[in-house]
Amino acid sequence: MKNKNRLKIYLSGKITGLELSDAQKLFEDAEQEMNKLYDVVNPMKLRHDHDQTWESYMREDLTALLQCQFICMLPNWDDSKGARIEKDLAESLMMPVIYLP
Numbered sequence: 001m002k003n004k005n006r007l008k009i010y011l012s013g014k015i016t017g018l019e020l021s022d023a024q025k026l027f028e029d030a031e032q033e034m035n036k037l038y039d040v041v042n043p044m045k046l047r048h049d050h051d052q053t054w055e056s057y058m059r060e061d062l063t064a065l066l067q068c069q070f071i072c073m074l075p076n077w078d079d080s081k082g083a084r085i086e087k088d089l090a091e092s093l094m095m096p097v098i099y100l101p
Contacts, residue, residue: 013074
């Protein structure tokens with residue numbers, strides 16, 4: 001349940017190259033954990049009404065990230081070009097970074 005008074009956190013991790021079901025489970029598990037403290041933005045659940053290219057996904061995901069106060073890096077984040085971009089942007093904007101084990 002979204003609460004306008006809670007801070008928002010964006011989940012970042014590897015998606016490309018994983019089986020869809022594996023990526024969905026990884027992000028869903030992280031969402032359930034982070035939802036105890038934050039309103040969670042799960043990029044796997046964003047509405048992607050575009051041409052389905054990697055660049056279009058990234059544009060939409062980065063837009064969502066910019067609406068958050070924190071970023072949460074999933075365990076596989078460093079094996080993802082997109083997650084590294086998201087982390088770099090968040091750090092450049094002085095957003096706190098949380099790492100899941």
